[in-house]
Amino acid sequence: MRSSLVLNAGYEPLSAVSVQRAVVLVLQEKALVEHAHPVFRVRAASVELPLPRVIRLRRYVRVPFRQRAPWSRRGVLVRDSHRCAYCGRRGTTVDHVQPRSRGGGDTWLNTVAACAACNHRKADRTPEQAGMALLFSPFEPTPEATLMQALGVSLDELPDWLPLPA
Numbered sequence: 001m002r003s004s005l006v007l008n009a010g011y012e013p014l015s016a017v018s019v020q021r022a023v024v025l026v027l028q029e030k031a032l033v034e035h036a037h038p039v040f041r042v043r044a045a046s047v048e049l050p051l052p053r054v055i056r057l058r059r060y061v062r063v064p065f066r067q068r069a070p071w072s073r074r075g076v077l078v079r080d081s082h083r084c085a086y087c088g089r090r091g092t093t094v095d096h097v098q099p100r101s102r103g104g105g106d107t108w109l110n111t112v113a114a115c116a117a118c119n120h121r122k123a124d125r126t127p128e129q130a131g132m133a134l135l136f137s138p139f140e141p142t143p144e145a146t147l148m149q150a151l152g153v154s155l156d157e158l159p160d161w162l163p164l165p166a
Contacts, residue, residue: 004019035054068140
């Protein structure tokens with residue numbers, strides 16, 4: 001357990017913080033523990049509390065509107081669950097569907113996770129030219145979905161009280 005999810009007072013996902021920071025926010029009474037680890041607890045001389053996995057701020061924090069998640073290589077690998085878009089094996093590299101040399105850019109809709117062998121085989125060609133089909137289509141995730149994926153939380157594991165990301 002390396003990080004905790006921070007929710008705004010209205011239950012919108014804000015960010016991920018270290019467990020230590022989450023404990024400090026709870027002890028300073030700036031946040032409440034919404035979901036705790038079922039086994040582990042934090043103990044000190046005068047206090048004992050459950051290890052927080054999800055905390056909610058007591059006061060609403062106004063956040064500028066984030067309509068798009070920023071593109072990153074790590075984000076593409078997380079979005080595709082580290083699975084190659086061509087063969088389904090472990091994807092460790094990022095492939096441009098439309099090669100950069102042919103005008104393709106670093107965008108969510110033009111990049112997919114790929115294993116090194118498939119990325120090398122496709123080379124500087126489109127999937128059609130290389131005779132390789134995509135197993136899934138690339139998509140642009142919402143900022144909230146990106147945060148949840150980075151934390152390793154699937155939509156099936158969300159508690160009932162947490163609203164689903166759009």
